[in-house]
Amino acid sequence: xxxxxxxxxxxxxxxxxxxxxxxxxxxxxxxxxLGRVARATKDDMYEAVDAARKAFxxxxxxxxxxxxxxxxxxxxxxxxxxNFEELAKTETLNxxxxxxxxKADVAWTVRAFEYWGGLADKIEGETIPVTSNRxxxxxxxxxxxxxxxxxxxxxxxxxxxxxxxxxxxxxTVVAKPAELTPLTLLKVAEYAQKAGLPDGVLNVVTGxxxxxxxxxxxxxxxxxxxxxxxxxxxxxxxxxxxxxxxxVLLELGGKNPNIVLPDxxxxxxxxxxxxxxxxxxxxxxxAGSRLLLHAEIYDRFLNELKRQTELLKIGPGLDEKTELGxxxxxxxxxxxxxxxxxxxxxxxxxxxxxxVPEDPALKNGCFVKPTIFxxxxxxxxxxxxxxxxxxLAVFKFNSVDEMIHIAxxxxxxxxxxxxxxxxxxxxQVVNRLQAGVVAVNDYxxxxxxxxxxxxxxxxxxxxxGMQAISHYxxxxxxxxxxx
Ligand code: NAD
Numbered sequence: 001x002x003x004x005x006x007x008x009x010x011x012x013x014x015x016x017x018x019x020x021x022x023x024x025x026x027x028x029x030x031x032x033x034l035g036r037v038a039r040a041t042k043d044d045m046y047e048a049v050d051a052a053r054k055a056f057x058x059x060x061x062x063x064x065x066x067x068x069x070x071x072x073x074x075x076x077x078x079x080x081x082x083n084f085e086e087l088a089k090t091e092t093l094n095x096x097x098x099x100x101x102x103k104a105d106v107a108w109t110v111r112a113f114e115y116w117g118g119l120a121d122k123i124e125g126e127t128i129p130v131t132s133n134r135x136x137x138x139x140x141x142x143x144x145x146x147x148x149x150x151x152x153x154x155x156x157x158x159x160x161x162x163x164x165x166x167x168x169x170x171x172t173v174v175a176k177p178a179e180l181t182p183l184t185l186l187k188v189a190e191y192a193q194k195a196g197l198p199d200g201v202l203n204v205v206t207g208x209x210x211x212x213x214x215x216x217x218x219x220x221x222x223x224x225x226x227x228x229x230x231x232x233x234x235x236x237x238x239x240x241x242x243x244x245x246x247x248v249l250l251e252l253g254g255k256n257p258n259i260v261l262p263d264x265x266x267x268x269x270x271x272x273x274x275x276x277x278x279x280x281x282x283x284x285x286x287a288g289s290r291l292l293l294h295a296e297i298y299d300r301f302l303n304e305l306k307r308q309t310e311l312l313k314i315g316p317g318l319d320e321k322t323e324l325g326x327x328x329x330x331x332x333x334x335x336x337x338x339x340x341x342x343x344x345x346x347x348x349x350x351x352x353x354x355x356v357p358e359d360p361a362l363k364n365g366c367f368v369k370p371t372i373f374x375x376x377x378x379x380x381x382x383x384x385x386x387x388x389x390x391x392l393a394v395f396k397f398n399s400v401d402e403m404i405h406i407a408x409x410x411x412x413x414x415x416x417x418x419x420x421x422x423x424x425x426x427x428q429v430v431n432r433l434q435a436g437v438v439a440v441n442d443y444x445x446x447x448x449x450x451x452x453x454x455x456x457x458x459x460x461x462x463x464x465g466m467q468a469i470s471h472y473x474x475x476x477x478x479x480x481x482x483x
Contacts, residue, residue, distance in 0.1 A: 003033050003034070003035055003036065004034070004035040004036075005022070005035065005036050005037075005038075006025075006035055006036065006037040006038065006182070006183070006186060006206070007037075007038055008037075008038055008040055008044070008182075008186070008204055008205050008206045008207075009186065009189040009190075009202075009203060009204045009205075010044070010047055010048045010051055010200075010203045010205065011047075011048075011051035011055075011199050011200045011203065012193060012198075012199025012200060013199075015038075015044075016038040017038065017040050017041065017043070017044030017047065018040075018041045018043050018044055019038040019039050019040050019041060019044065019207075021038075021039040022036035022037060022038055022039055023036065023037050023039055023179055023206070024036055025037060025094060025180070025181075025182075025183065026180075026329070027093050027094070027096075027316075028095070028096035028325075028326040028327060028328050028329060028365060028366045029096055029315075029316035029317060029318070029325065029326050029365045029366075029367075030316065030364055030365055031330075031364040031365065031366075032364075034093055034094060034183075035183070037182055037183075037186075037206045038206060039206070039207050039208065040205045040206055040207035040212050041207070041211070041212070042211060042212060042215040044205060044207070044212065045174070045176075045205055045207065045212040045215040045216050045219075046215065046219070048174045048203040048205045048216075049145060049174055049216065049219050049221055049222065050221075051199075051200040051203055052145040052172040052173065052174050052200055052201070052203055053144075053145050053172070053221055054200055055172045055198060055199065055200030055201045056142075056144055056145055056171070056172040058198070058200070060198040061170070061172060061198050061201055062170075064198075065121075066120050066121035066123070066170075067120070067121045069120045069121075069167070069168065069170065070117045070118060070119070070120030070121050070168065071117070072117075072192075072195050072196045072197055073113050073114075073116060073117030073120065073164060073167060073168060073195075074113070074114060074117035074118070075195035075196060076113050076117075076188075076191055076192050076195040076197070077109075077110045077111075077113035077114045077117060078195075079191040079194055079195055080106065080109055080110050080113065080188070080191060081110050083187070083191065084103070084106050084107075084110075086187075087102075087106045087109075087156065087184055087187060088102040088103045088105070088106050089102070089318065090183050090184055090187065091105060091106070091155065091156055091181075091183075091184050092317035092318055092325070093183075093317075093318065094155070094180075094181050094182075094183045094184070095152060095153070095155055095180075095181050095317075095328055096281070096317050096325040096326040096327070096328055096365075096366070097280050097281070097317050097325050098317045098322045098323060098324070098325050099317055099318055099319075099320060099322075100320070101279065101280060101317075101325075102317070105154055105156050105157040106156065108157045108160070108446075108448075109156050109157055109160040109188075111447075111448055112157075112160040112161055112164045112448045113160060113164050115164070115448035115449060116164035116165045116167070116168035116448065117164070117168065119165075119168055119466075119469065120168040120169075123140050123168070123169060123469055123473065124140065125137055125138035125139045125140050125475070126138050128477075130479065133481060133482050133483035134479050134480065134481055134482065135479070135480045135482055136477065136478065136479045136480075137477075137478055138475050138476065138477050138478070139475070139476045139478065140169075140469075140473040140474075140475060141170075141473060141474055141475075141476055142169045142170035142171040142472065142473060142474075143169075143171055143223040143224040143247070143472060143473065143474055144171060144172075144223035144224070145171065145172050145173070145174065145221060145222055145223055146166045146171045146172075146173050146174075146222070146223060146224040146225070146226065146472060147173075147174055147175075147176075147216045147217055147219070147222045147224070147225045147226070148162045148163060148166070148173055148174070148175040148176070148225075148226050149175075149176050149209070149213055149216070149217065149225070149226070149227045149228070149229060149233075149237070150162075150175060150176065150177045150178055150185065150228060151178050151228050151229045151230075152178035152179075152180045152181040152328050153280060153283045153284060153285070153328070153388075154280070154284075155177060155178065155181040155182070155183075155184050155185060156184040156185065156188070158228050158251075159175060159177065159184075159185045159188065160188070161228075161448075161452075161463050161464065161468075162226040162228070162249075162463060162468075163175060163188075163202070164448075165463075165468040165469055165471075165472050166224075166226070166472045167197075167201070167202065168469070168472075169469055169472040169473045171223075171224070171472055172200060172201045172202075172203075173201070173202055173203065174203045174204075174205060174216055174222075175202070175203070175204050175205070176204075176205055176206070176207065176209075176212060176213050176216055177204065177206060178209075178229075179206075179207075179208055179209070180328055180329055181328070182204075182206045185204055186204055186206075188204075189202055189203075189204045209233065214236075214240065217237045217240045217241060217246075218240040218243065218244070219244075220244045222244070222246055223246065223247075224246065224247050224248075224249070224471065224472060225237060225241050225246055225247070225248045225249070226248075226249045226251075226463075226471070227248065227249070227250050227251070228251040228252075228285075228463075229251075229252065230252065230253055230386075231252040231253045231386075231411075231412075231457045231458075234250040234252045234459065237250070238250065238460075247471070248460060248461070249459075249460065249461035249462075249463065249471045250459040250460045250461065251285065251452070251453065251454070251458075251459045251463055252285070252412075252414075252454060252457060252458050252459045253285055253386040253388075253412055253414070253457065253458060254285045254286055254287070254289075254386060254412045254413075254414030254415055254454065254458055255289055255290055255384060255385070255386050255410045255411075255412045256286060256287060256288055256289060256290065256412070256414055256415040256416055256417070256435070257288075257290045257291075257292050257406070257407035257410075257416050257417070257433075257435075258272075258273055258276050258277075258288030258290065258291050258292065258416070258417040258419075258443060259292040259403060259407060259416070259417060259418050259419065259429065260273070260291070260292065260293050260294065260297065260301065260419040261294055261418075261419060261420040261422070261425065262294045262296040262297050263420055263421050263422055264297075264419035264420050264421065264441070265419070265421065265441070266297070266300075266301070266304075268419075268441070269301070269419040270301060270304045270305050270308060271308070272288075272417070272419075272442070272443045273288060273291050273301075273305055273392075273443075274305060274308055274309055274312075275443060275444065276288025276417060276443040276444060277289055277291075277370075277390065277391075277392045278309070278312060278323070278324055278370050278390050279444060280325075281324055281325055281326065281327055281368070281389060281390045282387065282388065282389045282390040282391060282392075283327065283328060283332070283388050283389065284388075284444075285386075285414055285415075285458075286414055286415040286437070286444065286446075287388075288392075288415075288417055288443055288444075289386070289387060289391070289392060289393060290376075290383070290392075290393050290394075290395060290406075290407075290410075291305075291392055291393070291394045291395070292394075292395045292397055292403055292406055292407060293394060293395070293396060293397070294396075294397060294398070294403075295396050295397065295398045298396050302351060302372070302374055302394060305351075305372065306351050306352045306372060309352055309353070309370045309372060310352055312324050312370050314357055314359075314362065314367055314369070314370075315362065316365065324367075324370055324390060325367075326362075326365045326366040326367045327366040327367070327368060327389060328366065329366055330366050332366065332388070332389065333356065333366040333367070333368055335388075335389070336368045336387060336388075336389035336390070336391060337355070337356065337368065339381065339382055339385070339387045339389070339391055340353075340354050340355070340368075340371055340382075340391060342380075342381045342382060343373045343376075343380065343381070343382040343391070343393075346380040346381060346382070347375075347380075348373040348374070348375055348376045348380055348382060348383075348393070349373065349374040349375045350371070350372075350373055351372040351373065351374050351394070352369075352370070352371065352372050353368075353369035353370050353371030353372060353390070353391075354369065354371050355368075355369055356368055356369065357369055368389055368390055368391075369390070370390045370392075371390060371391045371392065372391075372392045372394060373391070373392065373393050373394065374394045375394070375396070376393040376394055376395055377395070378395075378406060378409040378410070380393075383395070384409075384410060384411075386412065400425070400428070400429065403429075404429065404432045404433070407433055407434075407435075408432075408433065408434045410456075411456055411457040412454065412455075412456060412457055412458045413434040413435050413436060413454050413455025413456040413457075413458050414435060414436055414437065414454040414455075414458035414459070415435055415436070415437045415438070415439070415454075416433045416435040416437070416438045416439070417438075417439045417440075417442065417443040418430065418433075418438065418439070418440050418441075419440075419441055420440075420441075421441075426440045426441075434455045434456065435454075435455060436451075436452070436453045436454040436455050436458065436459075436462075437450075437451075437452055437453075437454075446464070447464070448464055448465070449464065449465050450464055450465055451463070451464050451465045451467040451468075452464045453467075
């Protein structure tokens with residue numbers, strides 16, 4: 001395979017800036033080098049912020065009618081749709097996930113640009129009654145230049161989740177993809193230019209988090225920061241933002257309870273418990289990584305889940321039959337294996353998995369067998385830390401109070417699933433869960449129109465829906481004396 005060199009995108013131009021080094025991009029299923037991407041420097045990042053600032057002040061963007069801005073995003077959605085197969089294939093080659101999951105991510109991305117493209121001319125202020133001789137109204141203005149730091153687990157879908165509303169609201173943006181997975185976002189930059197986005201409105205800079213990521217979020221000329229990634233990095237970013245009083249939207253980690261009550265639809269709950277943890281090889285902030293089973297169904301559920309898990313087809317994502325792809329990198333593979341060891345040492349019961357696959361065809365890839373631990377407690381590392389891999393921790397409960405205690409006994413609070421046919425009970429559980437998003441008789445459901453955000457260490461603010469527009473705009477209150 002030919003190894004391709006990639007540049008980054010600043011002010012409408014592809015450039016290597018002042019980069020003298022590159023990153024290797026690898027196919028995590030084979031270890032093969034796919035390409036090399038320029039490792040931008042801080043100066044390159046400063047240039048990107050400068051380009052975004054100039055574009056924000058330029059009439060081409062500032063004075064563009066909202067409807068036209070929306071149409072550009074709709075055109076971008078159309079171009080992404082036209083290049084659907086290529087984008088999905090690129091995502092799988094670069095990130096590792098099964099191709100049907102990459103296709104779902106591209107479909108989500110199209111929907112995101114369509115949703116926020118449609119919303120661009122519906123961002124409204126309000127009139128506020130005060131006195132008869134005064135007219136008071138609000139204007140919603142874009143923030144200015146927004147910074148977007150993207151993780152490697154959903155490189156395309158999570159980039160679009162924040163870029164689309166920021167652009168729809170009239171901001172100009174600088175995005176930094178994760179070191180390991182920049183390819184699909186670079187494609188989006190190419191299509192955005194074709195769709196008619198003026199130069200400097202969307203800039204994508206490839207580089208390390210500690211260098212260019214940090215340079216971006218600490219830049220005094222940034223008006224808003226959206227970060228999706230780990231809680232530790234989120235804390236650092238919030239610290240950097242504090243110096244400049246920059247608003248932050250943080251979407252961080254999770255250790256999410258997926259709760260099954262005895263009256264639930266058994267077959268569906270088993271199938272979805274598997275889906276909730278092994279999709280994207282468990283590399284998901286919203287993974288159903290803690291399965292809470294009522295004692296009445298505990299053994300039967302575990303047996304069936306074990307049986308179905310052992311049937312999962314592990315392999316390279318490009319193989320249409322693959323259900324579980326590799327970890328994104330060797331480093332992540334080693335991290336997950338470390339967590340498995342700690343689960344065994346801390347006395348959890350290994351039900352299935354627990355190692356890398358024996359298949360010699362997979363030895364160069366970053367694979368880990370789908371793993372289930374039973375009899376887990378919240379004080380075990382595998383019971384409280386975010387593993388970010390295909391490792392499920394199963395807890396037993398006897399009462400609703402005990403279940404709520406276990407579910408909330410975590411520093412995180414992003415997502416939760418509840419399985420029951422008793423709607424009254426479901427609502428009681430929903431009310432008591434400390435989680436920003438809850439699915440009842442479902443899991444891994446997200447739409448561009450549904451707010452997504454976490455309690456506790458899982459983040460601050462909401463992505464998606466009208467709530468996202470609030471983050472990317474500020475309000476100006478105007479009073480006119482009419483007397
Ligand atoms: P990470 O925090 O290591 O990196 C995320 C991004 O931040 C990367 O682009 C990285 O280069 C950049 N970065 C690192 N240090 C930085 C710094 N000091 N300043 C600025 N940028 C910096 O996270 P990851 O390993 O890529 O992603 C996994 C984590 O992301 C998990 O904890 C997961 O739960 C979380 N996540 C959360 C959501 C959500 O919506 N809540 C979604 C996906 C992933």
